[in-house]
Amino acid sequence: MTRQLTGSPAVTAQAVPAPRRRGRWSGRTRRDFFVFLALALPNLALIAVFTYLPLINNMYYSTLDWTLGSASATVVGFDNYIAFFTSSDAPQVLGTTAIFTVVTVGGSMALGLLVALALNAKVRGTTFARSAVFAPYVLSGVGVGLVWLFIFDPGYGVLSWLLRGIGQQSPQWINDPQLSLVMVIIVYVWKNLGYCAVVYLAGLQSLPKDVMEAASLDGANGFRRFMSISVPLLGPTTFFLLITTMISSLQAFDLIRIMTPLGNGTSTLIYEAYLQAFGAYNRAGYSASISVVLFAILLIITVLQLRFVERKVHYS
Template sequence: MSPSTTPHAGSAPTATAAAAAPARHVPTREDRRRSPQRRRRVRRDAILFFALIAPNFLAILVFSYYPALYNIGLSFFDWDFVAPVPEFVGLSNYLELLTDPGFGEVLLNTLIFSGASVVVSIAGGLLLGSLMATKVPLTGFAQTMAFAPHMLPGAAVGTLWLFMFDPNYGLSRWLFSQIGLASPDWTTTSDWSLAAITIAYTWQRLGFVTVICYTAILDLPKDLYEAAALDGAHGWQLFRHMTLPLLSPITFFLSITGIISAAQAFDIISIMTNGGPGTSSSTLSWMVYEEAFKNFDIGAASSAATILLIILLVVTWMQVRAGDKKVSYA
């Protein structure tokens, strides 16, 4: 046999063996998903996840959801803090509340107070935030002064505005005297009491809204404004057609948080008007306090709190739906 034929003879068994060997199995995604190592890793990550969220979850459950559910349960009972066992009365607390002539005024006060404070604070915050974003002199000082009211306690804000609204010695007297009018009795007459607490609360929240709007305006894309300016847009046109649409997520957030916060306002009302005269400046949050800790009617207080919760849930749902529609249309 010649040397040239040796490699061909020797290669035959090797090719046969390679052909006879089974094909190597390549793990699929399903195999990797079912592997013991992956299952152990997923189990370990799940345990770590639940361990990290457990403290916050328990805190929310104990301090938020449980009190809300307990309050809803109390609304079906008659209790005065003294009786050892509450008496089940069904829906009678809700029926008495809804047929009370004063409840309609309280509900209307809540809607006016919440709506006016949210609308005015967002409009003022957008305007002041836009002015600050133009890099006017003393912008840092203006930011501090704008945000300062938000840092003050509600009791301090109420005391401050109580002095400013004083018809004999306050700032209101001086302002009205400049136009030859007498200052109204802001906090002692039913015609002005609701306006007084609305102005005070709006002033307190305006600084927070202004800083949020100012920060959001600084983050807006500058190239869009430059392109719009090249097309001839300026001033009010830029604000209306550029700034407002781009800030819609921020205004959506501020409107939801503003309504929830305003509907629960208590300290300013307590300091300035005490819910009066009569029920002219009483809101649902103040009604809950009066029924529970002045009249000792826990059933009526729980019913009012439950109605307030339902209103806030409905308003929030409507705002979320409106926000989703805006996003889909965009």
């Protein structure tokens, strides 16, 4: 027997749930959204005002021929970019930036890993050693720069005194542009390797012990275990350090400013931007264009690393 359904079309319509109208939120969704706004808006506003607004302003200034301190400026479009890339300084500035970044990132990470391996050993005094290695990282760059300037001073520096002890003259660390770059790189690596060491140490201590023990039982020596197990498994740590140290190297300023105020031989992109606007030249528009170039480089590096390098990282 078939039971026939009866009823008004309106009743039938009530039986099928009506589609929710777009934009109409339930009370709970709306409440959640306001909570989200209350929590996020202050931070978003701060980020907008102190990060994105200056960024946008800087991009606008890069299109101006503007002398810092002057109330007026001329719109010049991309002339500042053209002037930078066609100037005789551009290859030197870009080259210095590349050398400084590659050497400081490579040096900090390689030495940091070696130090981490040493600190990972179960011997007495490692707690003190870990603190000592990490301490320079948290010191003020200005203070570190000043102290190292006294060490490197060819006239009465500690290094000069040691070299005289073995009958050698001190190199002109501060006046010679090439040696200035070497000097700043040494100090930067010394200051930052503690950070890499501590992060690597955390990575080493989280490696699975059973894999290591299995490799040992299979006859793999320490070097083989390090190269075939530790290094691949440290991939995420290395990737994280690569991004963070590269970004901070490209933004290194305090040591360069204190140790080589003239920027002769040590003018990286960020320091050149500073010198052009605030150092002596007062070319605010031109300086802004250099900052935009630096921003673009940082953006490209980060995107490339996220897109290509991260895929090759082995996560345990």
